[in-house]
Every structure is written in structure tokens, then in C-alpha cells.
Amino acid sequence: MMDVKLSFETLSYIKPVPVRGKVISKNRFLKVTILERDYFISVLPGFHESSLEELSLKINKFFTNYHLNFSAIDFEKRFFNLVGPDAFLNSLKAEALFNIEAILLGMIRTTHPQLFSHEEILINDLYRPGDDLGKFKDSQCVKIKIDHNLLATRNLLIELHQLNPQLKFRLDGNRQFELNEMIEFYQILKTQIPERAFHNIDYIEEPFKNFYDTLVFEKRAEIPVAIDESFEQFAIKPHLAWPAVIKPSLFGISFVSFWLRNHPENRAVISSSFEHPTIMEGLYFLARKRSMEFHGLSQFL
Incomplete structure (x- = not known):
């Protein structure tokens, strides 16, 4: 007390x-x-x-x-x-x-x-519309929101790849797209950006309005789909091919810690919900349990 x-x-x-x-x-x-x-x-x-x-x-x-x-x-x-x-x-x-x-x-x-471990944490960068692309010249991994103008996202990937051929991409669909739109986008990526840039795409995060379209998409595409908002359902019966983007503020630190230990074979990315730096230690604690992943832990305050 x-x-x-x-x-x-x-x-x-x-x-x-x-x-x-x-x-x-x-x-x-x-x-x-x-x-x-x-x-x-x-x-x-x-x-x-x-x-x-x-x-x-x-x-x-x-x-x-x-x-x-x-x-x-x-x-x-x-x-x-x-x-x-x-x-x-x-x-x-x-x-x-x-x-x-x-x-x-x-x-x-x-x-x-x-x-507690003091191991370094890998953190992906975040692209915002209007950003100077030069800031990503030395980045290793960047998260990009997919624009409804799919060609604009294609052009952005080409520019970033030309600037930094090593750069890994994580594309976030934010549950905004239909299956046919993502199939079209996949074909654009497959045929219209450099092959190395295509293979640098780590995953597409929850692109579909209808979650079950993920099951169809994964049979037609080489790019994995990552689970974010659907993690609560996914956690019960995880799909090995789907990386999990986990926001601990929706589940608790202990729950996520337990899940990570019991599913060492699953990729997991710890993601913040714009927490204050005084709360971020809990997220860093979990991120260190997947030390080889880039985590979504940029600070906003």
C-alpha cells in the first residue's frame, strides 16, 4: 500500500x-x-x-x-x-x-x-507524407501507409529504394482495402518496382476490410500479411506464416510476455499506441524478447 x-x-x-x-x-x-x-x-x-x-x-x-x-x-x-x-x-x-x-x-x-536486459532494440522508422526522403538514407527498415493512390505508393518505394537499396519496407493497409485492390497492388509491386525492392518488402499489415480476404491473398501473393487489430483472435490459434504486430496497451504486458514465450516460432513486432516515454519501458521490455525484429516504438512525445 x-x-x-x-x-x-x-x-x-x-x-x-x-x-x-x-x-x-x-x-x-x-x-x-x-x-x-x-x-x-x-x-x-x-x-x-x-x-x-x-x-x-x-x-x-x-x-x-x-x-x-x-x-x-x-x-x-x-x-x-x-x-x-x-x-x-x-x-x-x-x-x-x-x-x-x-x-x-x-x-x-x-x-x-x-x-532486465540492456540489449539494443531495433526500431523501424515511420514515413509520413511530406517527409524529406533524405532522412531515410541510412535507415534499415521503414513503415509506410499504403495510399489509396496505389501508384503513389509504388513511386515512393522506387524513390526510397534508389536512395537506399538495403532499406526494408513494411506496408500498412490499415484495413482500408478490398481484395481486388490488393491483388492489383501486388501485381504493380511484382512487375513495376525493382526486383530487389520487391524482395525488401517485409510484409503488408492488415490491408483488408474483410479479414478473411487474407486467406485468399496469401495463396496468390509472395508477400506475407501481418496481423495487427486481429491479434486477439489470432493469438488463440496463431498462423505461423503471419507476423504479429502487437499493441500491448490492448492486452497487458504480462499477457504478451506469456504469449511470446509460448510461441517462439512466431514473428512478433511490438508496437506502441503513442505512449508517453515514462510508460515505454514496458514495451522495450517486450521488444527485447524478439531482439532480431524491428519494432514499432517511435516516440511521439
């Missing part, structure tokens, strides 16, 4: 960020001060289910009502095995679980630093 101070602040992102078809330049954050350390927690409108006020009540109850036992830390159990289960804890939504576990991870890192 600890002394917790809670307050609300509005912070601006370095650049406006896209959320469910909207673009936001700032957001409200819940500031949690515990053991003289501040954590800034946010929710994205239309993306997360919980409100900041709801999270505030649950975080306060957790840290003021529960005794934490650090003698049997287990990163693959809810709340890292620091508390026993009860009705309140079992009822917490994923957003509350994630943020409480992010704070707990910060505490454990202070008390048990030997449990």
Missing part, C-alpha cells in the same frame, strides 16, 4: 498522430506520482475502451489497497505475481492492466535491476 498522487495534464505530440481516421495534436494524460517517480498515462479516443477518469480510480485503488509481494516475480502472470487474484483485479480491462503493469515494471526495475 503506497502513497499515490494523481493529476491531469494536457501534452502536445511532437507531430500530429493519426487515430481511427482522425488526427490529434495533443491529448490529456493522467499523471501518476508514486515513489517519487512520475508516470504519464493516456488513452486514444476511439481506440481504447477506458476513460482517463476510470483508469485514475482503478490505479489509485490498486496501489493504495494492495500489498505488493516482490518475492516471487513472474513476468508472465497478471500483475507479475505481485498480488493474488480477487474479483476486482480479475475485472480490470486490458488498458488498466497494461498501465498498472507498466508502473509495476518501473518499480521492479529499481528493486531488481538484474532481471
Whole structure:
């Protein structure tokens, strides 16, 4: 049981960020001060289910009502095995679980630093329309949103490849396309960009409005489709050919840690949901469990 101070602040992102078809330049954050350390927690409108006020009540109850036992830390159990289960804890939504576990991870890192790796994390860059392409001259991996003007994306890939022939591409369809559009796009890529650039395409992330079109596409295309929004269903029965792009804020750190250990054969990319740097340590912790992957952990604050 600890002394917790809670307050609300509005912070601006370095650049406006896209959320469910909207673009936001700032957001409200819940500031949690515990053991003289501040954590800034946010929710994205239309993306997360919980409100900041709801999270505030649950975080306060957790840290003021529960005794934490650090003698049997287990990163693959809810709340890292620091508390026993009860009705309140079992009822917490994923957003509350994630943020409480992010704070707990910060505490454990202070008390048990030997449990943490300092291995370097590979992070993919992010292309935004209007970016100076020169910034990707030395990049290793870049994520690109597929434009509805498919030829514009084709042209961008050609330009980036000419600038940096080693560059790996990750294309994000953001559930915006029909199957026939992606078949057309695949044929454009296969026949109209340099062969090496084509083979540098790592995957296309959730391009289809209808998820089951993925099953048809994979039989016709050499480029893998990665799972993002559909990870909750995918996690139950993973498909080995599909890389998983995982947003821990939707599941909790312990859940993702457990899944990664039990599916070592599956590719997994840890992706942020525009979290504050004080919360990112939980994502870095998970990313280090797949140290050979490039992760979607760019900072926006």
C-alpha cells in the first residue's frame, strides 16, 4: 500500500498522430506520482475502451489497497505475481492492466535491476507524407501507409529504394482495402518496382476490410500479411506464416510476455499506441524478447 498522487495534464505530440481516421495534436494524460517517480498515462479516443477518469480510480485503488509481494516475480502472470487474484483485479480491462503493469515494471526495475536486459532494440522508422526522403538514407527498415493512390505508393518505394537499396519496407493497409485492390497492388509491386525492392518488402499489415480476404491473398501473393487489430483472435490459434504486430496497451504486458514465450516460432513486432516515454519501458521490455525484429516504438512525445 503506497502513497499515490494523481493529476491531469494536457501534452502536445511532437507531430500530429493519426487515430481511427482522425488526427490529434495533443491529448490529456493522467499523471501518476508514486515513489517519487512520475508516470504519464493516456488513452486514444476511439481506440481504447477506458476513460482517463476510470483508469485514475482503478490505479489509485490498486496501489493504495494492495500489498505488493516482490518475492516471487513472474513476468508472465497478471500483475507479475505481485498480488493474488480477487474479483476486482480479475475485472480490470486490458488498458488498466497494461498501465498498472507498466508502473509495476518501473518499480521492479529499481528493486531488481538484474532481471532486465540492456540489449539494443531495433526500431523501424515511420514515413509520413511530406517527409524529406533524405532522412531515410541510412535507415534499415521503414513503415509506410499504403495510399489509396496505389501508384503513389509504388513511386515512393522506387524513390526510397534508389536512395537506399538495403532499406526494408513494411506496408500498412490499415484495413482500408478490398481484395481486388490488393491483388492489383501486388501485381504493380511484382512487375513495376525493382526486383530487389520487391524482395525488401517485409510484409503488408492488415490491408483488408474483410479479414478473411487474407486467406485468399496469401495463396496468390509472395508477400506475407501481418496481423495487427486481429491479434486477439489470432493469438488463440496463431498462423505461423503471419507476423504479429502487437499493441500491448490492448492486452497487458504480462499477457504478451506469456504469449511470446509460448510461441517462439512466431514473428512478433511490438508496437506502441503513442505512449508517453515514462510508460515505454514496458514495451522495450517486450521488444527485447524478439531482439532480431524491428519494432514499432517511435516516440511521439
